[in-house]
Amino acid sequence: MSYMTRGLMSALTALLLLTSSTGAGAANGTPASLKAGVFDPPRQAPEFSLLASNGGTLSIGNFHGKVVLLAFGFTSCTAVCPTTLNTFAQARRLMGAAAADVQVVYITVDPGRDDTARLQKYLGAFDRTFVGGTGTEQQLAAVRKSYGVSAQKHNAGDSYTYEHSSFTYLIDRAGRIRALMPYGHSPDDYVHDLAILLKE
Amino acid sequence: MAARTLTLSLAAAAAAAVLAVVGFTPIHSTSRDRIFEIPKGTWSRRMSGDKVEILPDHIRLTLGVRDILVLRNHDDVPQIFGPTLMMPGQSFRLPFERAAEYTFACTAHASGQMTIVVEPNPATPWAKIRWRVTELLGALR
Numbered sequence: 001m002s003y004m005t006r007g008l009m010s011a012l013t014a015l016l017l018l019t020s021s022t023g024a025g026a027a028n029g030t031p032a033s034l035k036a037g038v039f040d041p042p043r044q045a046p047e048f049s050l051l052a053s054n055g056g057t058l059s060i061g062n063f064h065g066k067v068v069l070l071a072f073g074f075t076s077c078t079a080v081c082p083t084t085l086n087t088f089a090q091a092r093r094l095m096g097a098a099a100a101d102v103q104v105v106y107i108t109v110d111p112g113r114d115d116t117a118r119l120q121k122y123l124g125a126f127d128r129t130f131v132g133g134t135g136t137e138q139q140l141a142a143v144r145k146s147y148g149v150s151a152q153k154h155n156a157g158d159s160y161t162y163e164h165s166s167f168t169y170l171i172d173r174a175g176r177i178r179a180l181m182p183y184g185h186s187p188d189d190y191v192h193d194l195a196i197l198l199k200e
Numbered sequence: 201m202a203a204r205t206l207t208l209s210l211a212a213a214a215a216a217a218v219l220a221v222v223g224f225t226p227i228h229s230t231s232r233d234r235i236f237e238i239p240k241g242t243w244s245r246r247m248s249g250d251k252v253e254i255l256p257d258h259i260r261l262t263l264g265v266r267d268i269l270v271l272r273n274h275d276d277v278p279q280i281f282g283p284t285l286m287m288p289g290q291s292f293r294l295p296f297e298r299a300a301e302y303t304f305a306c307t308a309h310a311s312g313q314m315t316i317v318v319e320p321n322p323a324t325p326w327a328k329i330r331w332r333v334t335e336l337l338g339a340l341r
Contacts, residue, residue: 037269037294043287148278148285150305152312163312165305167283180284180292182302 034196035189036170036179045070045171046146050107050139053119053132058105060175066103067197068171069190072149072164074110075122080166080183081106088168089127091190101173102194104130109144109151109164111137172197222332223325229265233293237272238279238286255282257309261296262331264321269294280307282314 045060045068052058060068069088073081085106092099106123108114111134114122119132134140144151151164166183170193178197181190236255245252261267270293273279273286283304284292296302299320306314322331 035295035297037284037292039286040291040293041289043290148280150307163305165283167304180294182283182294182304184302 034170034179034193035185036181036193038179039177042172042176042178045169045175045177046143048133048139048143048146050133050135050143051116053116053123053134055116058107058131058133060105060171063103063105063171064175065173066101067173067194068169069102069104069194070107070147070169070171071104071167072107072109072144072147072151073166074108074162074164075114075118076110076159076161077164080164084166084168084183085123085126085130087185087187087190088130090187091194092127092129094187094191095194098195098198101198105133106130107133107140107143109140109149109162111135111140170194170197172200219329220325223329225328227265227322227328227331232264232266232268233270234259234261234266234268235270235272236282238275238281240274240276242275243277243279255306255309255314257306257311257314259314259316260334261316261318262321263296263299263318265331267296267318269296269316282306 047060048058050058060070071081071084071088073084075081085104088104092102092104095102104123104127106119108119114132114134116132116134119134123130123132133143135143143149147169149165151162154161154163168181168183169177170179170181172178179193181193238254242252242254255271259269261269269282270291271281271284271286272291273281273288276288278285278287280286281292283294283306286292296316296318299318302316302318304314304316305312320327322328
């Protein structure tokens with residue numbers, strides 16, 4: 001076989017590999033309908049019983065019939081939590097009357113500082129409808145485990161801070177965990193997904 | 201000498217033709233999913249001391265081509281997989297719409313986090329060539 005023939009064959013092989021490996025010419029995949037990551041099949045949101053920031057007991061079952069945004073954090077958080085809670089508040093404002101069927105639930109990872117009064121004051125600064133939950137370290141650890149949420153305490157000088165999961169669960173009216181919204185999505189993305197879940 | 205020159209010229213022309221086709225052919229994908237699966241028995245293997253790595257701590261995605269992360273748990277027990285807890289038989293499908301670097305807490309990795317880099321859609325010929333070569337090398341590994 002001549003150099004020329006071998007060269008041409010090599011070129012054709014490269015061409016075939018470099019275009020066929022990407023499935024050139026085929027149809028695009030179907031985009032997911034939600035902006036958030038979707039679970040299939042959805043599982044029932046694990047039940048819990050914590051102290052509610054607005055008094056009484058906080059249970060996920062309290063909100064059956066509503067779409068719940070469930071997030072974990074702590075009131076001294078300076079990075080993730082204020083942004084996330086502000087995003088929720090903006091999304092609810094954008095939704096108008098439909099926001100009445102959306103409940104934000106925020107569970108602390110910092111029982112040492114976050115009592116119900118502190119949670120109520122903190123959350124009220126974003127939106128008076130937001131509800132917080134706190135409890136003992138053991139209770140909160142059990143809730144985090146059941147939801148696959150991580151929280152690690154770090155010393156910071158005389159104080160301490162937490163590194164915690166920053167995503168938000170979207171729980172439908174039937175109490176199923178339908179989706180997980182990573183940190184950083186816009187209020188519009190939440191409005192988009194909440195509108196879909198509210199219509200069901 | 202003339203034959204050698206002709207051969208080199210033809211080889212260069214062939215290479216240029218390949219680059220042109222690879223660089224100008226639009227990239228479409230049969231699926232935009234980048235799939236990672238936990239096989240059945242993974243938990244048992246881990247418990248017996250096997251170091252099972254399924255999800256890399258860095259994942260590269262490309263907008264419009266392969267921009268949906270799909271995680272599936274085929275094992276018999278719940279697993280922390282990437283950013284989330286997954287039940288047996290459950291899948292998780294996470295689309296990305298913006299090119300950026302996303303960091304998730306992930307206790308399955310020694311670093312404690314997983315990074316997903318979403319790159320822009322390869323628009324220029326050079327970007328298409330680079331993307332295809334990277335994909336090809338990844339497939340050959």
